[in-house]
Amino acid sequence: MSVFDDLFLFTNLASILYTSRAKGGYWDMDSNLSDRASTIRVFFEPKSVAVVGASRTQGKLGHTILKNLLTLKFKGQVFPVNPSASEISGVRAYPTVSKIPDDVELAVIAIPAPLVLDAVRDCAGKGVRGVVIISSGFKEIGGEGAERQHELTQIAARTGMRIVGPNTTGILNTHNRFTTTFVELKEVREGSVAFIAQTGMFAGMMLERILTSEKFGLSKVAGLGNKCDVADHEILDYLAQDSATRVIMMYVEGIKDGKRFFEVVHRLTRKKPLIILKVGRTEAGAKAALSHTGSLTGRPEVFDALCQQAGIIRASDFDELIDFAKMFAYQPPPRGNRAAIVTLSGGAGVTAADACLQSGLRLADLAPSTLQRIAEKMPSWATVRNPVDIEPLSETVSIVEAYRIALEAVLSDKSADLCLLIMGTFRIPGVATDFLKAIKNEYPQKPVAVCVIGVQEIYDQLFCVIEEVKIPVFPSVRRAVNGLAALYRYTQLRS
Amino acid sequence: MSVFDDLFLFTNLASILYTSRAKGGYWDMDSNLSDRASTIRVFFEPKSVAVVGASRTQGKLGHTILKNLLTLKFKGQVFPVNPSASEISGVRAYPTVSKIPDDVELAVIAIPAPLVLDAVRDCAGKGVRGVVIISSGFKEIGGEGAERQHELTQIAARTGMRIVGPNTTGILNTHNRFTTTFVELKEVREGSVAFIAQTGMFAGMMLERILTSEKFGLSKVAGLGNKCDVADHEILDYLAQDSATRVIMMYVEGIKDGKRFFEVVHRLTRKKPLIILKVGRTEAGAKAALSHTGSLTGRPEVFDALCQQAGIIRASDFDELIDFAKMFAYQPPPRGNRAAIVTLSGGAGVTAADACLQSGLRLADLAPSTLQRIAEKMPSWATVRNPVDIEPLSETVSIVEAYRIALEAVLSDKSADLCLLIMGTFRIPGVATDFLKAIKNEYPQKPVAVCVIGVQEIYDQLFCVIEEVKIPVFPSVRRAVNGLAALYRYTQLRS
Numbered sequence: 001m002s003v004f005d006d007l008f009l010f011t012n013l014a015s016i017l018y019t020s021r022a023k024g025g026y027w028d029m030d031s032n033l034s035d036r037a038s039t040i041r042v043f044f045e046p047k048s049v050a051v052v053g054a055s056r057t058q059g060k061l062g063h064t065i066l067k068n069l070l071t072l073k074f075k076g077q078v079f080p081v082n083p084s085a086s087e088i089s090g091v092r093a094y095p096t097v098s099k100i101p102d103d104v105e106l107a108v109i110a111i112p113a114p115l116v117l118d119a120v121r122d123c124a125g126k127g128v129r130g131v132v133i134i135s136s137g138f139k140e141i142g143g144e145g146a147e148r149q150h151e152l153t154q155i156a157a158r159t160g161m162r163i164v165g166p167n168t169t170g171i172l173n174t175h176n177r178f179t180t181t182f183v184e185l186k187e188v189r190e191g192s193v194a195f196i197a198q199t200g201m202f203a204g205m206m207l208e209r210i211l212t213s214e215k216f217g218l219s220k221v222a223g224l225g226n227k228c229d230v231a232d233h234e235i236l237d238y239l240a241q242d243s244a245t246r247v248i249m250m251y252v253e254g255i256k257d258g259k260r261f262f263e264v265v266h267r268l269t270r271k272k273p274l275i276i277l278k279v280g281r282t283e284a285g286a287k288a289a290l291s292h293t294g295s296l297t298g299r300p301e302v303f304d305a306l307c308q309q310a311g312i313i314r315a316s317d318f319d320e321l322i323d324f325a326k327m328f329a330y331q332p333p334p335r336g337n338r339a340a341i342v343t344l345s346g347g348a349g350v351t352a353a354d355a356c357l358q359s360g361l362r363l364a365d366l367a368p369s370t371l372q373r374i375a376e377k378m379p380s381w382a383t384v385r386n387p388v389d390i391e392p393l394s395e396t397v398s399i400v401e402a403y404r405i406a407l408e409a410v411l412s413d414k415s416a417d418l419c420l421l422i423m424g425t426f427r428i429p430g431v432a433t434d435f436l437k438a439i440k441n442e443y444p445q446k447p448v449a450v451c452v453i454g455v456q457e458i459y460d461q462l463f464c465v466i467e468e469v470k471i472p473v474f475p476s477v478r479r480a481v482n483g484l485a486a487l488y489r490y491t492q493l494r495s
Numbered sequence: 496m497s498v499f500d501d502l503f504l505f506t507n508l509a510s511i512l513y514t515s516r517a518k519g520g521y522w523d524m525d526s527n528l529s530d531r532a533s534t535i536r537v538f539f540e541p542k543s544v545a546v547v548g549a550s551r552t553q554g555k556l557g558h559t560i561l562k563n564l565l566t567l568k569f570k571g572q573v574f575p576v577n578p579s580a581s582e583i584s585g586v587r588a589y590p591t592v593s594k595i596p597d598d599v600e601l602a603v604i605a606i607p608a609p610l611v612l613d614a615v616r617d618c619a620g621k622g623v624r625g626v627v628i629i630s631s632g633f634k635e636i637g638g639e640g641a642e643r644q645h646e647l648t649q650i651a652a653r654t655g656m657r658i659v660g661p662n663t664t665g666i667l668n669t670h671n672r673f674t675t676t677f678v679e680l681k682e683v684r685e686g687s688v689a690f691i692a693q694t695g696m697f698a699g700m701m702l703e704r705i706l707t708s709e710k711f712g713l714s715k716v717a718g719l720g721n722k723c724d725v726a727d728h729e730i731l732d733y734l735a736q737d738s739a740t741r742v743i744m745m746y747v748e749g750i751k752d753g754k755r756f757f758e759v760v761h762r763l764t765r766k767k768p769l770i771i772l773k774v775g776r777t778e779a780g781a782k783a784a785l786s787h788t789g790s791l792t793g794r795p796e797v798f799d800a801l802c803q804q805a806g807i808i809r810a811s812d813f814d815e816l817i818d819f820a821k822m823f824a825y826q827p828p829p830r831g832n833r834a835a836i837v838t839l840s841g842g843a844g845v846t847a848a849d850a851c852l853q854s855g856l857r858l859a860d861l862a863p864s865t866l867q868r869i870a871e872k873m874p875s876w877a878t879v880r881n882p883v884d885i886e887p888l889s890e891t892v893s894i895v896e897a898y899r900i901a902l903e904a905v906l907s908d909k910s911a912d913l914c915l916l917i918m919g920t921f922r923i924p925g926v927a928t929d930f931l932k933a934i935k936n937e938y939p940q941k942p943v944a945v946c947v948i949g950v951q952e953i954y955d956q957l958f959c960v961i962e963e964v965k966i967p968v969f970p971s972v973r974r975a976v977n978g979l980a981a982l983y984r985y986t987q988l989r990s
Contacts, residue, residue, distance in 0.1 A: 205949045288841075289845045318972065347694030356779065381632045477812065477813065
């Protein structure tokens, strides 16, 4: 089955899930699946890499791929392959992969599509275990491209050499600093979030964005492109067993081998949250996906039902995918859905109350003793409710102390499961976040999200120092609440 | 009628709208309404202002209000009022408003709630024409606060002196640099967007954000707080006639005098787009609004129906309110809903196609000649469809040239009404936007939005230079498409 066959899946899901449950924990999977999955390791942890199409010309993909490996100081051996160069960027080059005297575990291929098959055959002859094909011009263009892709699939099946792609940006492993991406990387940040993307350019652009505007780090990235051989579920299986990965986010046009996919996912989501952005939901989107990665996107309502049953968290756009991943990277799932809101702005509090109710959370009924604890520091005219408007409190104590008193009070209340803190940027003396760190240590079971609204420069400072203590910061009330609600959905899906 | 009385409105809307239509254009309104509206001018264009509660103490609201007027170089006279100071920040101070020897058109009041009534009576005695009450401690706290607010309403009715607030941040007019806000302002940018907000702190925080992270400028800001006297429709009426204002955005908890409001709005929206974010839509949100500004929020489904009929664009959160305002400030409403998508990333193109269909747009059927015009510059293996993936084009020409060729082709096609351009940040040599400026001049009737995904620093640069030519830039595909869809909704609402 080469594409997501939704009807088949829909009728068979019950039995798949039943079988999975009966088998017990994650590692109890059939050995055939595990054997295949073990062939995935080479894509992330190769000891030696050939870059086919390595180039001296700046701007060429093959130039950037080699440069990235050198800049990031990848810990394995690197062999540029180019028939007309004996050395590139100071590294000895070879005319073909088979001419490389040492073992080559992995090859990255970035040459025009009509030349790819010969290069792949050369790799197979050399005993290369995995190939990442960056080049486009395959199934997504139909005709001879589709034929070329079919032949790639045949070579993989015949030789056992695994293939990622074609039409992709490929792999990043922040731990050993290995990458096949053609987007120029200067630095990467290690972290616990893995990212699986179908599409090359998009994965690259999003990677740039995550690396330059987010604090949470990545563990592994896999761009799978047209998926001529290696499928989503194999990468997921590898990541399920990867100790560096605690959260997985995924951009999907079409799923390859849907049955296997949901089988793996069902086990995975009991251990690690999986967040999916699925596109191609409309007729126009589905058509665009077909011409983009040759994907059949399936019927959205079927996919939605399967995701729900398999315990997948859904994101509705890329911002949300990143927001949710950050949330899960920093915070635990809550015990329940009762939200306490602490806010400098009453209006933002009203907005947050709406957003909570609309996203499946509800407002905590704070205990009278909690309200009293906050009220006794307030001017006599003020009343305290949830959302807790701290503006009156800031008339008697400093604004940071007001945040601290209210946050401490609501988090120590057993009737609140999680908390949203809405801050302004004014009267913030420097960036005092000691209290947030202390609170995170004291109430590790209760997720907290922060929304900051105000002066951009101070927002940026607060973003850095607050995320440093692993409390997520959002620029909008809605995004912060949706993030908390995603945590709660995971609590529900697991129970 | 002091609050939004939804049942009454719902049954009477048909007749209201009929009457408005029968009367003709905007200016043909009943004279009573216009007379009242003319009393609003003083809040934005006072010749002289007393700041009651002006303070020497940094951090006090009354200190910042005075400081803002001096920093921004407000063009009228300023009188600090404080019984225990003869001079504040170098300006002669007076113990009460009535002791000021000159005429005082407007007073800003920022003193504890129990002292406010005496100060307001003093203003009325002096012949002040308008008062902005910053102080909180009125209807939003119930009891004696509600009584105090009732008395304010009585004073306004009895004396004809108009009152904005209480419990608000008040006014900003970027043109004459007048403001009553307690949020410290260093600079303001003139522009065509007016912002009406119910809530003080929120308006202040959002103002900070807009002023520091957006390029589009503001014309007027009005925070109305508890609305003891001046109502939404009076500000709207003033803004409808304000030549500096082309777009109005509004944050609403409850509407005061709903009948008048929709009457004014119905006329207004034929001339200028009005974008509203309405909160208090859930039970929890409605309760929070009641304790925040004493607002009754009304039934959401009634409000939605009235907005639809009155031609109001709805925003679902604050980001969207800003996004839509920017869209309307920079771009015209399109003739139809046929979208052309030009994208560096196929995946982002699929995402955009979905987002278009989900938001009421559809994909343009580009003419064969248009597709041919793009295809002839591409490598032979590539095919061209809408979304137009320019990645192959960037293999034969520079990336900026690829954007230009595709954008020019789709905009000159009669089958496209609007365009989304999705850019990456790599291989952008400097920030070449001449081609965008030229295109904007050549196709002024076709709105274009840009989405940039990639390295944060380059995003920031592109944001500045592209918005300089009044093409809006968004960090996400969804937000850009929703912005374009809002433009089209306005086209529909007006027809």
